[in-house]
Amino acid sequence: MSQLPGPPGQPGQPPQGEGRADPGVFGAPFEPQPGVYGQPPTAFHGQPDSAYGYGHPGPGGPAGPGGGRKKRGRTSVVVAAVLAAVLVVGAGVWYATGDGGDDARRPVAEGSGSAASGQPDTPPGRTYTPAPKPADLNAARKDGESKVLWVQENTVDLPGRGGSQFGPWFAGDIVAKALHRTVSGYSAADGTQKWSVDLRARVCAAPTLPSTDGKIVVALESGSADSAQCDRLLMIDLRTGAEGWNATFKRVGVWDGLSDITMAINGDVVTVGRTSRADAYRISDGKHLWDGVPGNCQPYGFASGAVPLAATSCQTAADDHAIQHVRRIDPATGKEVWSYPVKKGFKVDQFYSTDPPVISLRQGQEKWAIVILNADGTYRSQLVANDGENYAPRCGKDLRAQNPNLDNCLGVAADTSTVYLATQPVSAGKTLPTNAVVAFDAATGRSRWRTDAPAEQNLMPLRVEGGRVLMYLDAMRGYGRSKGGGIYALPPTGGALQPVLRHPESATGLEASFSTAHIAYSGGRAVLTQPYISGGDDKQEKAIVAMLAFGD
Secondary structure (H helix, E strand, C coil), rough: CCCCCCCCCCCCCCCCCCCCCCCCCCCCCCCCCCCCCCCCCCHHHCCCCCCHHHCCCCCCCCCCEEEHEEECCCCCCCCCEEEEEEEEEEEEEEEEECCCCCHCCCCCCCCCCCCCCCCCCCCCCCCCECCCHHHHHHHHCCCCCCCCEEECCCCCCCHHHHHHEEEEEECEEEEEEEECCCEEEEECCCCCEEEEEEEEEEEEEEECCCCCCCCEEEEEEEECCCCCCCEEEEEECCCCCEEEEECCCCCCCHHHHHECCCCCCCCCCEEEEEEEEEEEEEEECCEEEECCCCHHHHHHHEECCEEEEEEEEEEECCCCCEEEEEEEEECCCCCCCEEEEEECCCCCEEEEECCCEEHHHHHHHCCCEEEEECCCCCCCEECCCCCCCCCCCCCCHCCCCCCCCCCCECCCCEECCCCEECCEEEECCCCCCHHHHHHHEECCCEEEEEECCCCCCCCCEEECCEEEEEEECCCCCECEEECCCCCEECCCCCCCCCCEEEECCHHHHHHCCCCCCCCEECCEEEEEEEECCCCCCCCCCCCEEEEEEECC
């Protein structure tokens, strides 16, 4: 397999229009294509299996021009996953008792029953009870297994179609989340609620990461109607729950009005991006810093963290925002530090990493590329897949009804030398799907090694720390078998999995219900958060387990 050429105008790239026959982005043959990026394997024409948390198109729908998705009313989501005696409905979980026949493992078809009204079907002969207590789960722990620290059931009264859950955000000994009209902070050690803020308006967007001093800025709707604009900001101190400044930003023009909001925090600056326009505010005092940059190319999405990367789209005569760039900007001024031109027709899909810059680029549903840049924004390499191998990172924008941030993916991690990517899970016969993690050389884009997950389980890279890649291993329960999940690591040379935090097998049923969860590992604790909460009646809704924490 030959290495894909670099982008137009940089070394190794034939001029536009002089494409050559190369393998596609991840190894699949395709007809000669001009320029860079090429054709993905067949798995990237669709999505992986929804029964295990990857396949539904997401509550927000397809991406709109410029990368920001078109705004829509609140959306009903039914996550199709039933593992053993655990019934998952609308991304929530109740423990089912009664007949445990084969139907307990069948996925709930999207749109089945009365899902459109937010009411799940109740299988005959079954009742629903709250999740077990940590003490009960920990009583059956085996040697070497960690504890279930706490189980947080939903406490928020939601509309019939549920709501997106934002977070978790860590600040000192507090872990916080936002759901509907509430932001709440809990003890990371035992899950005790420390504070709660009643917002009186629905949270419609929020950054993936808080500021380093524990501040978050959430976006709120301006009213209670489904048509209400997402145009208000509120700063909250996550350590105390104290409310700070608030502001209103303008929604100008058609593209802006239709676009969802993306948010990011870089240092003391929060940015609010949408198609054709962005605003920046100083977190410490709420000062409005800027609302656009010179020229017809405007940032619409940002990545949180120490390296402020932005995706920009350019207004053209066709009014299609088809020309895009990846730019490093000064978040306080909006000024460009460097710019990488994306091949026309491709759009910035996700920032998998900002240091080094690793960017997912897509052309509709037909083509996908993962490009690695140098620290100065010049092209470094493009990943090249192994033959017959397909890849499936999981991103927050696929799982929430709002807030398509560009920096919150599970299943991919990188440092200066290596990019780690999860493969698509596959199964054979009566077995649950299993995947692997592939390490790619960041300098060449070619794979170095592959490590398979344990049978019937899946590994999802989280980040690189101390030279090792940290990964979440999901829990498995089905066909009369069960295995606990946990946090594991691999050295840069690959090899055998190294346990960091082994979750107890006694909690497998509960953990397996978090098949589409956001996974965070911080301070020696693993926190699983449902990205979308939706239930039946109020009693069932309150029994949904919204967060789950493990630790020693």
